[in-house]
Amino acid sequence: MKKFWNRRDADSDPVPGRGSSSSNREDDRPDEHTRLLSNRVDGAPYLSPDHPAVSPYNLWTVRLVRWLTVALTCVTFIWWVLMVVTVFITPPVLHVRGSPFFAFSYTSFALLTLVVSLLFFSVPSRLARILSIVNAAVLLVDTVLILAVPGLRHAEVWVGVASVVWAALMALWFVIADRTVQWGKAEEEERLTGRPESRRTVTEWLEVTLSTILLIALACVVMLMTLTLTLRAVDGGLAPPGERYWVDNDRYQIHVYCSGNRTDAAGAEITTVLLEGGEDPVERGLWQLAENAVKNGSISRFCFADRPGMAWSDTAPSPFSASIASDALSEALSRAGEDGPWVLASAGIGSLYSRIFSSRHGDRVRGILMIDPLHEDLLSRVGNPGRGFFLWIRGVISPCGIDRILGAILRGRRAADRVWGRSSYQSGTTVFAKLQESLVAESLTKRDVASSRAIQDKDTPLVVISSGQRIRKDRDWEDKQRDLTHLTTNLESWDVVDGAPHRVWDTLTGREIIESRLKRLAKTPVLRS
Structure with a gap:
């Protein structure tokens, strides 16, 4: 606490020559309470340090x-x-x-x-x-x-x-x-x-x-x-396997990667499998599956493009719906010189993007394969307000990167893990991309998917591969998987892989079924009326 000092004005000073005792002289010696400066000329008293005017x-x-x-x-x-x-x-x-x-x-x-x-x-x-x-x-x-x-x-x-x-x-x-x-x-x-x-x-x-x-x-x-x-x-030193192309009036870049020859030995065009990832980047699972399919001779060529905010692609402006994503994909493929013909292979929520792409490029799509796809009627799960708020909070704290820093120090996470691997979901760009999906899931995206279903070419061969685990646990999921088998009138097969999780390719049986269905779609020409 502040202490009040003894206040002495001129009248209280000892008068010279009066004769004072030694005790009085000792009292006049300076101590910690003695004022360092003499009183002012005008004679106004000093204020207490606690006085409101001392400010x-x-x-x-x-x-x-x-x-x-x-x-x-x-x-x-x-x-x-x-x-x-x-x-x-x-x-x-x-x-x-x-x-x-x-x-x-x-x-x-x-x-x-x-x-x-x-x-x-x-x-x-x-x-x-x-x-x-x-x-x-x-x-x-x-x-x-x-x-x-x-x-x-x-x-x-x-x-x-x-x-x-x-x-x-x-x-x-x-x-x-x-x-x-x-x-x-x-x-x-x-x-x-x-x-x-x-x-x-x-x-x-x-x-x-x-x-x-x-x-x-x-x-x-x-x-x-x-x-x-x-x-x-x-x-940033981890180079992408493909190239990045400017889209949307050169506002951001999309990463596109293709592997394999465009024509066979006779000069005929080869059907290209176009991969679309689900909740994770394509590089985490589907890329390896496609590479193995090429090595096994099941398919000859494949391409994939990372959605904005995923892996090596930039984030897109908000709002960002499935229709805008399809436009960005089309522009990136065009700049890369890729025009199909395509077999569309997609997973989870990525199937919605593939369906919109198919409806707009029906003459170049020779087949659709969807792996445990999300139905548009279940977009409420993606657009749940609680999920959106949680994603926003994650985004706000993502610059601190505590989980990424600890993963690098304690778990030996590498750049590949953070860009497209098991830690990619912690990236601020990925969190932002998922938040964008959530914000427009039940409005813009649902409208886009409903429109694409109305104009989808009904003769396109269709394969649906579903997770046995999800179907057993979720009756709504089973009903909507069945509904998606009617997306076209040319259903090749509906496979329910017993014991397979949402990422069906994580099981050996799932990978074998996916590869065999891709082989059939890629080798079979489309017969249109």
Whole structure:
């Protein structure tokens, strides 16, 4: 607690020549309560350090700094709101090709730093300034990292760069504001009380402690984000097996990979199997299945394209429906010089995308194979509000990358695991892609799939392969699988693989059935009326 000093004005000083006892002289010796400065010329008494008039706000410089801090907070809040909106509806100039949650996190850091500054503005702290300097230095490292690594620069574009630079500047502003208040506080205490106050009240100590804890938490977040950026830089060195092509007026890139010859020995065109992944990237399972099918002679050629946000493909602007995804796929294949003919092989939710593609390219589609496909009537499971909120929360914390960092350190996860393998679901781009699916599942996507069913070529050969486990556990799933066998009038087969999970190809029986059905579809010409 602040202590009140003994106040002595000129009238209380001992008068020379009066003769005083030695005890009186000893009382006049300076101690820790003695004022360092003499009383002012006008004779006005000094104030107590606890007096409300003793405030750094008496100085116009301090007041100006506070108002500037308020203005910066308002500007940062507006940018923060734009970053939130961008997740749901992306303005053309604010599209980020990577995860938009990184720019959001940097903006949130800047906003929280300014809020802490305003909440504890009148209680400066040296430790708080040191922490802010550390945060600013780390954020500058992030800026250099983003600008120096081509993959990060391509993904974050100007939005991410501006957000991290702004966060660094706000951390430095915190230091400037706090130092200005400390100077103003010392000036006013010296002017009004006679000496700068070095002690704090209990309330001030509580405020300093709370501000320090908050800044330490922000410092930890920034450090985690830097480690995650480092992992992303490492992952950027993993070259894709195919090529990336610009789509949607060159707003983002789609990764396309093809393997095998386009024509046979006689010069006839070869049917290409076009793979579409489900909840996971194509590279995680279906790619290996297709490679084995080529080696076994079941098929001669295959292609696949990663949906936006998956594996090596950029994220697309929001909203992003199945119809827009089909347009992006068509454009990427066209730029790659791939025009079929196709056998469409898809899994899970990817079957919805393949069905839309089939309805638009019916003359080049020679068969459809769907592996435990999702029915449009069950899109409510994808578009569940609770699931969407959970994905949004995951996206918000994804820049910290705790699970990815621990996976790399403790479990030896490699770049391939994080880009398309078993840890790919932790990526901010993948989380964002799934959030986009969830947001429009019951509206735009359901409408797109219903329209595609109406115009689907009914003569196209169809194969449905279902998970035995899902059918046994879920009666609705079984009913909808049966309904999908009527997608065309040319059903080749409906196979229910006993004991197979949703990823049917994870079982030997499932892989054998898929390969045999692909072989039949790829070798059989379509007879159209």
